[in-house]
Amino acid sequence: MRLDGLRLAFGTLTVLPTPAPRQVNRVTAGGAMLLAPVAGVVIGxxxxxxxxxVQAVQPDADLLAAVLGVVTLCVLSGALHLDGLADTADAFGSRRDRETKLRIMKQSDIGPFGVVAIAAVLLVDVAALTTCIQAGFGWQAIFVATVASRLTLPWSCRTGVPSARPDGLGAMVAATVRPYAAALVTLAALTLLLALAWLTALLSAPIPESAFIGIDHAASAIPISLTDNPAAPSVALWPALIGTALAILLTTALALVATRRARTALGGITGDTLGATVELALPVALLTLALAV
Known part of the structure; x- marks a missing residue:
């Protein structure tokens, strides 16, 4: 059953070739939402x-590296979440009643609110990731943000959160994840990402001058770090740890706020609101890291 959930998670949330699950039901769907961060680990x-x-080939091309990183993430996820973001933005931007919002979300076209939402999210993603790259926490930042954004799915599908429709993806996954299971997955992801931040700070730290006692003074004056590239910026330990922890905390809080808003306006979640939450969580995480490191 867990293997079916993992297969469904990759088949739904990525474009990576994945064997079809042997059976698809609400139990499998709940497992897929719970294992969504695992898919985030791979595509992230x-x-x-x-x-x-890109940084290895052209160290000064920070913007290019950020753009290609974000585009790669969009391609690997099939732009599925961006479509959900656009539909949700159009629906809520209409300021209409519940039935009209749900009808707008089912339409295949994209309105002005959807276009602006996609453009704004992608611009913030690229700008924030560029800042992280310049701080020496580039590839780590997109990895952390991708996993953190996929953590919104188990929290959005926790028990007590209904579906806005009797059918569709929202009906399949709504109320399928127990809060304690979502908390355990979040704790596991937090542990992994904090370890990554700690290792990054450790490996980028400059070697203190005391390590060069007995070595020629001129040579010891050269700044050396534990990385292969002595010119790479050093990542401070506590900002990296705090930024990573805050990214997890804020994306989890976003999931709680988004599901509350979906229940108020729509009566529950839909596949589109789930995708919108993922896409909003990504820039939140990247911005948090950019401001922290």
Whole structure:
């Protein structure tokens, strides 16, 4: 059953080739939402690899690395969440009644609110990631933000949150994740990401001058770090740890606020509101990291 949930998570949340689950029901769907951060680890890792590769080839191309990293993430997720963001923005931007909002969200076209929402989110993603790259926390930032944004799915699908429709993705996954399970997954993700932040700060720290006792003074004056690139900026430990923890905290809070808003305006969640929450959580996480590191 867990394997089916993992297969459904990758099949739904990524474009990566994945075997179809043997059966799809609400139990499997709940497992898929609970394991959504695992899919985030994979596509976040691939996007981080793109950022790191661009920096290795052209260290000064910070904006290019950020753009390609964000584009890679969009491609790997099939732009599914961006579509949900656009539909949700159009629906809520209409300021109409519940039935009209739900009807707008089912339409295939994108209105002005949807276009602005997509453009704004992508611009913030690229700008914040560029800042993180310049601070020496680039590929780590997109990895952290991708995993953190996918943590919104188990919290959005926790028990007590109904579906706005009797059918569709929202009906399949609504109220399928117990809060304690979402909390355990969040704790596991937090542990992993804090370890990454700690290792980044450790490996980028400059070697103190005391380590060069007995070495020629001129040579010891050269700034050396534990990384292969001595010119790379040093990442401070506490800002990296605090930024990572805050990114997890704020994206989780966003999921709680978003589901409350969806219940008030729509009567529950839909597949579109889930995608919108993921896409809003990504810039929130990246901005948090950009301001922290």
């Amino acid at each position: 890792g691939l996007s981080a690899a793109v950022v790191a590769a």
